[in-house]
Amino acid sequence: MPDHFTIEEARKTLREILPWIEEVMTIRDAILRLQPENWPLVQSTAGNGGSPEASRLVKDFDRLDRLVHRIQATGAILKDIDRGLLDFPAFRNGREVYLCWMYGEQDLAFWHEVEAGFAGRQPLSSF
16 A cells, blocks of 8 residues: 555556445445434334344444445545545645545546645646
């Protein structure tokens, strides 16, 4: 796992972890879709040994946790699960910046200053 990525390394890593990101987004969507009905389930089963529904929810959260750790182990930073936002630390002119990708984008095409965040994204053509 590199501490900092070149554009090529970040693109290669992105291709490798894309299936994990897609699974993260699928699990996230399923959890959110069931969210209103899950809270009473969690409350009612907390003290009585659980239920099949609660067990399934726990499995979803466990899988989500494993996927997030697997993604982070590559050196990529999962910044926002809601948007599927990834940053790859890189250097530009001797300063640390982030190469930035968001779920649904076809390729790694943006970068931003560390302090600027997502709002400061710029096209890689300016890198």
